[in-house]
Structure formats: C-alpha cells, structure tokens
Amino acid sequence: MYLVAIIIEPLQCSGPMKGVEGELMVTMRDVAREAGVSKATVSYVVSGSPLISEKTAAKVRTAMEKLGYSVNHTARALSTARTNAIGVVTSFNEDGCFDLSAGTYLYGISAAARRHGYDTMLLTGADGVETIRSVALSRRVDGIVILDVYNDDPRIEAVRESGIPAVLLGSPADPQGVDVVDSNFEQAAVSLVGRLRDGGHRSILFIGWPESVYRRNLNYAVRFRASLLEACEAMDVRVDAVYARDVTLGASEVIQRALGDHPDATAMIIHNDAAVVGAPQAFERMGVRVPEDLSVATIVPVQLGEGMQIPFDSVGIDVEAVSFHTVDRLVERIAEPGLPAVVELLEQPLNVKGSVRMLHGD
Known part of the structure; x- marks a missing residue:
C-alpha cells in the first residue's frame, strides 16, 4: 500500500x-x-x-x-494535542475516469478548512481501508473527509473501527452512523425530467458516465441515474441511456452516437462533466440547433458551468457550498464526537437558459 x-x-x-x-x-x-x-x-x-x-x-x-x-498553528497544535490538519481520502481512478469537478471539490475543502484554521492533507492509496487505518493509527490528522463514495463503501467500516472523526462527501446506501453531506442528486434528476416533461417532450436521451463508473457503484452516478429512470417511468417519458466510452476523449463521440442511434429523441439530459463541456462543439459540428432541433438539460458544477459558459438549462451543483458544509460538519464532529450522525443532502436550483423548447402547440 x-x-x-x-x-x-x-x-x-x-x-x-x-x-x-x-x-x-x-x-x-x-x-x-x-x-x-x-x-x-x-x-x-x-x-x-x-x-x-x-x-x-x-x-x-x-x-x-x-x-x-498570524496564528501560530504549530504552537496551538502542541498545546491542544491536535494536528490542526484534516485528511481528504480519495482513490485512484484506475479506469481512467476523468472528473473535471474533482479539483473544484479539493480546493473548496481546502478553503473551508483554512477558514477553520486547518491544513489539508490529500490521502490516496490503492486500498482506502488501509489508508484510513494508517492515518488514524499515526494520528497525522484530526479528522477525514471521504470522497468518491461508493454505494457499498468498505471505508465506512474502517472509520467505525478506528473511531476517527469523518464525514462522507457522498451518500452511500447505508452510512452506518457516519455523517453524510452531499448534493441531492435524486431531486436534481426529478427536476430535469420534469422540466422536459412540462415542455411536452416524451422521448429523451440520457448521456451518462462510462459504464465502469456505474459498475464501481459511485454513489452520485448511481443515485442520479436511478432517480432519473424512476422519474421517467412516473411521468410516462421514454428514456434511452447512452454511455461514454472514454470521458476524456469521447464526449463528442457519445453525443454523435446517441443522436445517430435515436433520431426520434427530442431532448437530452447529460450527466458527464466532459460531455457537457464538449456538447456545444459537438452540436455545432453536427449542425444540430439547440433548442430548435434538440432540447438539452444538464447537471453540472456551478463553478464549471459558469467558467466554461455552458449554455444549457441545468441543475447547478454548488461545489463550494457542499465543500464548506462538509468541513463545517467535520469540525463539529472533531469538537464533539458524541453528536448524533446527520445526513444532509443539499438541494440545488434549476438554472433556465433557454435550451429547452416548448413543444406544446407545435
């Protein structure tokens, strides 16, 4: 390890x-x-x-x-028997999955930690369980934030065994009494499907991450997809899912493939950072007009969407707000280990930019 x-x-x-x-x-x-x-x-x-x-x-x-x-953190650490550092536990993407928002989360956590007087240590390892056990035993940090949370994440048990204060930035199927902070991906999916359904769309395409992401059970992808499929069934909307083969290079390829295989679709929902960024160029090359030929809605980090000027209706994930909530919760857990565990899913707004065509009356 x-x-x-x-x-x-x-x-x-x-x-x-x-x-x-x-x-x-x-x-x-x-x-x-x-x-x-x-x-x-x-x-x-x-x-x-x-x-x-x-x-x-x-x-x-x-x-x-x-x-x-200027705070003398070294002196304060000696006087409180604390390290004044928090660890961020993440894992290697061995399948090459390219997550544009990962750096935004890391910076947001670091900025939030600094506000509380903590340094941030990035902890990576092939086995996250051993990473947590090692850092807890060595007392190098006062608490940890766990990223890339799986629905059935084995690191949760390592947290419980070691007793180290921890917050999951992600919502697994069973958090086992560990604090959870994340965006409400379930609500985001329902919001996007509802937006298209209200516009009269009855056949949509879902552009997802590579299938390996879902096989790994990464919670945000699995939760969003499951909620989207349930919402489509409840609202009587047909959905065809198409998955990127390589999110680094395949953003344009997956959009072109999806439209070629499903020419009758009138709308598209994209949950894939690289595909969202590459979509405007892909549509331009294909001669597809948005929203005249195709309505498009996405879920994308606010910081990424604004910086890249993404022109689609979207549920904007405020990564900074999620990061600050996560660190605030961890600082509370460090100060008072006996507090009841919480699950906090932050609802995110739908930003309308005119990329959804209203079909009523056409």
Whole structure:
C-alpha cells in the first residue's frame, strides 16, 4: 500500500508576519480589543469552535486581518494535542475516469478548512481501508473527509473501527452512523425530467458516465441515474441511456452516437462533466440547433458551468457550498464526537437558459 500525502493550501494574501504570541507586536488580546470581544472568544474562533456565531467570528477575522495577526498553528497544535490538519481520502481512478469537478471539490475543502484554521492533507492509496487505518493509527490528522463514495463503501467500516472523526462527501446506501453531506442528486434528476416533461417532450436521451463508473457503484452516478429512470417511468417519458466510452476523449463521440442511434429523441439530459463541456462543439459540428432541433438539460458544477459558459438549462451543483458544509460538519464532529450522525443532502436550483423548447402547440 502506498500513501501519498500532499499539503493543499489555497492562495491567500497576508500581512507581515510578526512572530509567535508572547513576542508578538500584535497579540490575541489586541485582536479581542479591536473586535470588541473577549480573548476567549478570539481563541474559540482561531480553533474553529462551532460555539461562536458566524457574525461574531467574522468580526474577529476582520480584526485579525486589519492588525496583521498570524496564528501560530504549530504552537496551538502542541498545546491542544491536535494536528490542526484534516485528511481528504480519495482513490485512484484506475479506469481512467476523468472528473473535471474533482479539483473544484479539493480546493473548496481546502478553503473551508483554512477558514477553520486547518491544513489539508490529500490521502490516496490503492486500498482506502488501509489508508484510513494508517492515518488514524499515526494520528497525522484530526479528522477525514471521504470522497468518491461508493454505494457499498468498505471505508465506512474502517472509520467505525478506528473511531476517527469523518464525514462522507457522498451518500452511500447505508452510512452506518457516519455523517453524510452531499448534493441531492435524486431531486436534481426529478427536476430535469420534469422540466422536459412540462415542455411536452416524451422521448429523451440520457448521456451518462462510462459504464465502469456505474459498475464501481459511485454513489452520485448511481443515485442520479436511478432517480432519473424512476422519474421517467412516473411521468410516462421514454428514456434511452447512452454511455461514454472514454470521458476524456469521447464526449463528442457519445453525443454523435446517441443522436445517430435515436433520431426520434427530442431532448437530452447529460450527466458527464466532459460531455457537457464538449456538447456545444459537438452540436455545432453536427449542425444540430439547440433548442430548435434538440432540447438539452444538464447537471453540472456551478463553478464549471459558469467558467466554461455552458449554455444549457441545468441543475447547478454548488461545489463550494457542499465543500464548506462538509468541513463545517467535520469540525463539529472533531469538537464533539458524541453528536448524533446527520445526513444532509443539499438541494440545488434549476438554472433556465433557454435550451429547452416548448413543444406544446407545435
């Protein structure tokens, strides 16, 4: 088993470094005076305690920035017997699956962790179970976020055995008492099918990930597909599923193949990051007009959709919001291990951009 650890820190601008407290020109007491709070409150904010309201914490952080106060994380770790680091456990994509949103999640988690005063350690290994056991035994991190969650994920049992604070960024079939934070992919699928159904569409194409993703039981893909198929049946909409062969190079190929095999389809739902990005160019090459010839709806990370100017109606997954909710939950779990476990599925809005044609009256 190989363990790769990478410290991730988002770029940030800071004032001049002033040394450690006791030798500082700016002390925690100075920050408390500037913010109009107690020194204990400043300490709570620095440690990421959930006991302090966001409004008060924001005042403290503003005072810290104004005075150029820098937290000595090493000294704080020694005094609290904590590492002030969280681990992000992910796995190698041995099938070559290309996930454009993965980097966005990693950055979002890192930014959220930094807000709480934590560094972020990326933990990868061929066997995620052994990775979790190793990091828990070595006490290199205070808690972990688990990505690439499978419906029947064996890493959950490793978390329960080791007792390490953890949050699953993904919703498995049975979380076994481990905290879950994710987007509501089930609601997203129903929303997209409903959007097309309300427009009069009765035959749609579903462009999915490679079939290997579903065989691996990656929860977000399996959950979205299952909900989409159920929604189509309930709404009397015919659906034909077509899967990419290679999401890195095959985005255009899968769209062309789908339309060639199903010429009667009037609409398409895409759940595949690379296919979403490549779709406008694919349609242009094929001479397909959206929405005149084909209505298109997608599910895509907001940060990716806005950056790439994706022109389709879409359920936008706010990766930053999901990441921050995940880290907030983990920080609470680290502070109070006995809290009841929660499953938090964030509903995401449908953004209408005019890519769905209304067939009523045609």
